Amino acid sequence: MAEKLHIVGGGMAGSEAAWQAGNMGVQVVIHEMRPKVGTFAHQTGLLGEMVCSNSFRSDDSEQNAVGLLHWEMRQANGLIMQTADKHRLPAGGALAVDRDPFAQSVTDALIKHPNIAVEYGEITALPESGQWIIATGPLTSSALGAAIANETGAEALAFFDAIAPIVYFDSINMEKAWMQSRYDKGETEEERTAYLNCPMDKAQYEAFIDTLLAADKTEFHEGQTAGYFDGCLPIEVMAERGRETLRHGPMKPVGLTNPHQPDVKPYAVVQLRRDNKLGTLYNIVGFQTKMKYGAQTDVFKLIPGLEDARFARLGGIHRNTFLNAPTLLTADMRLKSRPNIRFAGQITGVEGYVESAAMGLLAGRAAAVEILGGALDMPPHTTAMGALITHITGGAEAKTFQPMNVNFGLFPPVEGLRGGRRGRKDRYKAYTDRAKADWLTWLAPQAAAA
Ligand SMILES: Cc1cc2nc3c(=O)[nH]c(=O)nc-3n(C[C@H](O)[C@H](O)[C@H](O)COP(=O)(O)OP(=O)(O)OC[C@H]3O[C@@H](n4cnc5c(N)ncnc54)[C@H](O)[C@@H]3O)c2cc1C
Secondary structure (H helix, E strand, C coil): CCCCEEEECCCHHHHHHHHHHHHCCCCEEEEECCCCCCCCCCCCCCCCCCCCCCEEEECCCCCCHHHHHHHHHHHCCCHHHHHHHHCEECECEEEEECHHHHHHHHHHHHHHCCCEEEEECCCCCCCCCCEEEECCCCCCCHHHHHHHHHHHCCCCEEEEEEECCEEEHHHCCCCCCEECCHHHCCCCHHHHCCEEEEEECHHHHHHHHHHHHHCCECCCCCCCCCCCCHHHCCHHHHHHHCCCCHHHCCCCCCCCCCCCCCCCCCCEEEEEEECCCCCCEEEECCCCCCECHHHHHHHHCCCCCCCCCCEEECCEEEEEEECCHHHHECCCCEECCEEEEEECHHHHCECCHHHHHHHHHHHHHHHHHHHCCCCCCCCCCCCHHHHHHHHHHHHCCCCCCCCECCCHHHCCCCCCCCCCCCCHHHHHHHHHHHHHHHHHHHHHHHHHHC
């Protein structure tokens, strides 16, 4: 009987890896510790749970690298993308989903799959033999984390991201706030009005920044602040970098017109995005924070429209465990010192739900092909998948390695195109056209073999 594939962790990466390998005819066992052992961020025992934002970010496959990654995963029959499409919520150009039904559907699809079994329980040691994928994510249990650190000898890096707060819609003052997506982006009226906007004038913005800077924050112990990931900076850290930083980041006032005062241009705008299908919850976009809970409510109530806001969840901080992948992993995601073990997901040093699922897709396929007696070439660097895997397994500087989102900076340049801002649209289109063609070429022999 053919060897089984064991996958540790049924999050974004583990779920996708299992789906891909199971569909290729390989017997898969997912080992998931929840609900027996929890993490501070997961709320359920479901597979594929989204721990924070309900967004898979931009769905634009022509002009955005994460949108391109969506496209590539859809072409490869990706579970995370097809389930996200089923539970999509209006969110302008972004792919946001109703999180609980999403995770329930991922769980159902895996449990019902004839080639996939789920065993609930924590894995605490590195397996000695057999084919394994470790996809235990940023909140890898401490026993397994210690076993990995023991094996690799390399220091596991730890740093902090932060969770954005969630507000009850019925506590927002809509006489001050209004619904509009930036630049009215979207095909339908629902999409064009997917965001809830709270405007600030200059005095309100200055007062907000003063209070934010003075607010009580969770202090880190020495050695814990190994550096924030720049895409996920807490708002108070952004404010500390300069009083105007937030106005050029999550609070930028562009592409929006306040219908309550159409002639007054807001000085800053706080945006909230729908967090569930019912429309009862909204998260404050980009407002991840490490302020103490009491301080958070004081600061957020200064936002016009949120004076009486009730919070379903306040912001928080979390640890992120990831490997120094450029030194530890082979190009096909194996641990160099134990080639029977692959790693996938955020623990490999990618950042984000989509990137984590993407690395699961590749690891699942690579392990399945190997069990079936072959060897899978990794996708070309010109694709979004290829750009990411190339980066983490060799392209990145090992000494300064930090988690990475997919972005066009990871792609080899397309020659002969105009540089700078003016050429950007054509350049991105050229990247994504090339990536799509190369991705389909890479997929074709695998589809033929299936
Ligand atoms: C608090 C927090 C908020 C985040 N917010 C966002 C966000 O808003 N947007 C975004 O794109 N990304 C976010 N991320 C980053 C990251 O993309 C997600 O964590 C993503 O879910 C990572 O996918 P993964 O499959 O690698 O890990 P996970 O989805 O976390 O899956 C890992 C799974 O492994 C299980 N597990 C862990 N240890 C063991 C063990 N020893 N034995 C068995 N099972 C185990 C866990 O229970 C979990 O189900 C956030 C991360 C954290 C921690």
